[in-house]
Amino acid sequence: MPLETKGSTLVSDGSPASAIFIGVNKIMFENLTNKFEEIFSSLKKEPSLNDSQVDDGMRRIRQALLDADVALPVVKKLIENIKPQAVGQEIIRSTTPGQMIIKVVFDEIVKILGDSKSDLNLNAVPPACLMLVGLQGSGKTTTAAKLAKYLEKNNKKKSLLVSLDVYRPAAQEQLNILGEKNLIQTLPIVKDQLPIDIAKRALNAASLSGVDTIIFDTAGRTQIDLSMMNEIKEIKSLINPIETILVADSLTGQVAVNIAQEFKKTVDLTGIVLTRADGDGRGGAALSMKFTTNTPIKFMGTGEKIEDLDVFYPDRIANRILGMGDVVSLVEKASQDLDEEKIKKTEENLKSGSFSMEDYLGQLRQMKKMGGMEGVLSMLPGVSKIKKQMDNANIDESIIRTNEAIILSMTKDERLNPKIINNSRKKRISSGSGTDSATINKLLKQFKMMTNMMKKMSKGDPQSGMSPEIFDQLK
Ligand SMILES: Nc1nc2c(ncn2[C@@H]2O[C@H](COP(=O)(O)OP(=O)(O)O)[C@@H](O)[C@H]2O)c(=O)[nH]1
Numbered sequence: 179m180p181l182e183t184k185g186s187t188l189v190s191d192g193s194p195a196s197a198i199f200i201g202v203n204k205i206m207f208e209n210l211t212n213k214f215e216e217i218f219s220s221l222k223k224e225p226s227l228n229d230s231q232v233d234d235g236m237r238r239i240r241q242a243l244l245d246a247d248v249a250l251p252v253v254k255k256l257i258e259n260i261k262p263q264a265v266g267q268e269i270i271r272s273t274t275p276g277q278m279i280i281k282v283v284f285d286e287i288v289k290i291l292g293d294s295k296s297d298l299n300l301n302a303v304p305p306a307c308l309m310l311v312g313l314q315g316s317g318k319t320t321t322a323a324k325l326a327k328y329l330e331k332n333n334k335k336k337s338l339l340v341s342l343d344v345y346r347p348a349a350q351e352q353l354n355i356l357g358e359k360n361l362i363q364t365l366p367i368v369k370d371q372l373p374i375d376i377a378k379r380a381l382n383a384a385s386l387s388g389v390d391t392i393i394f395d396t397a398g399r400t401q402i403d404l405s406m407m408n409e410i411k412e413i414k415s416l417i418n419p420i421e422t423i424l425v426a427d428s429l430t431g432q433v434a435v436n437i438a439q440e441f442k443k444t445v446d447l448t449g450i451v452l453t454r455a456d457g458d459g460r461g462g463a464a465l466s467m468k469f470t471t472n473t474p475i476k477f478m479g480t481g482e483k484i485e486d487l488d489v490f491y492p493d494r495i496a497n498r499i500l501g502m503g504d505v506v507s508l509v510e511k512a513s514q515d516l517d518e519e520k521i522k523k524t525e526e527n528l529k530s531g532s533f534s535m536e537d538y539l540g541q542l543r544q545m546k547k548m549g550g551m552e553g554v555l556s557m558l559p560g561v562s563k564i565k566k567q568m569d570n571a572n573i574d575e576s577i578i579r580t581n582e583a584i585i586l587s588m589t590k591d592e593r594l595n596p597k598i599i600n601n602s603r604k605k606r607i608s609s610g611s612g613t614d615s616a617t618i619n620k621l622l623k624q625f626k627m628m629t630n631m632m633k634k635m636s637k638g639d640p641q642s643g644m645s646p647e648i649f650d651q652l653k
């Protein structure tokens with residue numbers, strides 16, 4: 179667990195992608211996260227654990243997973259793997275048993291989710307063919323366009339979009355319109371052509387126009403049937419795709435898992451895209467897919483727009499499920515934007531306890547960029563505990579601007595050492611920033627609480643993180 183990086187939790191680039199990532203995981207795993215936080219916070223209070231406390235913890239973890247619609251074999255496997263480590267002497271004697279159990283559960287969930295992220299395989303003589311399969315309405319057409327955009331942006335690959343869905347009215351038009359709107363090449367539609375002939379035409383067209391990848395969007399039915407499977411097999415043997423990707427709707431939970439197993443058996447799959455991760459699914463599908471199909475989830479669909487596609491990072495998802503805050507991705511996203519030097523300096527300052535108003539000002543500016551307080555807070559560990567409180571609080575974003583004005587009215591000395599700010603200094607700052615001394619006091623108090631919280635977190639204190647008390651002060 180990247181405890182040592184937690185000092186940077188308040189810095190992020192605030193790109194739309196990171197904002198989406200926050201939203202997704204908050205929704206899809208919310209219930210599971212709340213339950214885990216409850217379980218862990220009661221374990222964390224205990225100075226040591228006996229066997230029956232561990233048993234009770236395991237029972238509650240098992241129930242939380244079942245309630246989240248995680249497939250039974252997956253729940254069994256998880257508990258089977260966690261339990262021997264949790265009842266070990268090491269945990270019972272450990273000075274921070276709660277934290278050690280979190281670590282064990284975290285590691286096992288990462289394993290179940292697939293250890294590491296799984297990239298698209300494009301290692302083929304061009305054009306690399308990607309074939310999307312799945313039921314009607316699962317999001318294939320949308321995902322085809324999203325993948326083309328993703329490949330253009332991240333791999334500098336030019337794609338050709340091809341719809342083989344000749345059954346659903348206007349299905350081919352839907353894909354071509356998406357292509358036109360997003361400046362992605364599409365295969366012109368020839369009326370009444372059979373899927374297999376369209377596929378042949380696509381291969382020819384691609385070799386003429388020199389695209390790197392062809393993304394085939396196939397027809398789905400409302401349920402799995404023989405003729406659909408046969409058609410997919412026939413097309414597959416013609417185009418010989420390097421990736422056969424199942425697009426599955428995460429909202430359907432266990433059903434999505436059963437469908438994935440069927441597809442795996444009949445046409446074989448190389449990857450899964452889980453769509454509607456922005457919906458309020460219970461997360462069971464995400465947790466069950468890799469284990470039950472032995473096929474990695476490669477992406478998550480997180481909305482209807484073309485850019486709403488996230489790479490599936492098992493460790494980050496596990497972090498979020500356990501309510502640990504998505505610390506790793508926050509820090510990574512921040513470092514794309516902030517210069518490394520500055521981050522390092524801020525981290526050092528945090529650790530040494532010399533975090534100043536200057537650092538705080540830098541962070542406020544980052545906060546503004548990343549969607550204000552709420553965006554930042556939702557990434558911090560422990561935050562789902564105070565979610566209700568947050569929703570009711572109506573966090574006032576103008577506070578960020580006010581605080582910025584106050585800090586800008588401080589002298590360099592005052593910023594580096596806020597302790598010296600006495601009443602006469604406050605008067606000067608207040609007239610400089612157009613605020614009153616109560617507002618300045620509030621900022622100073624917040625600053626103190628934040629530095630304390632960060633110091634604790636950077637030392638790996640298991641009781642650290644966001645708490646209702648700290649939140650009250652930050653409002
Ligand atoms: N909220 C959300 N909607 C999605 C997502 N992916 C697809 N959709 C929507 O689901 C509907 C069906 O998608 P479509 O691509 O036509 O499914 P297809 O029948 O499998 O091709 C459309 O309204 C899409 O905008 C997603 O990740 N999140």
Ligand SMILES: [Mg+2]
Pocket residue numbers: 318319320343349395
């Ligand atoms: Mg479609």
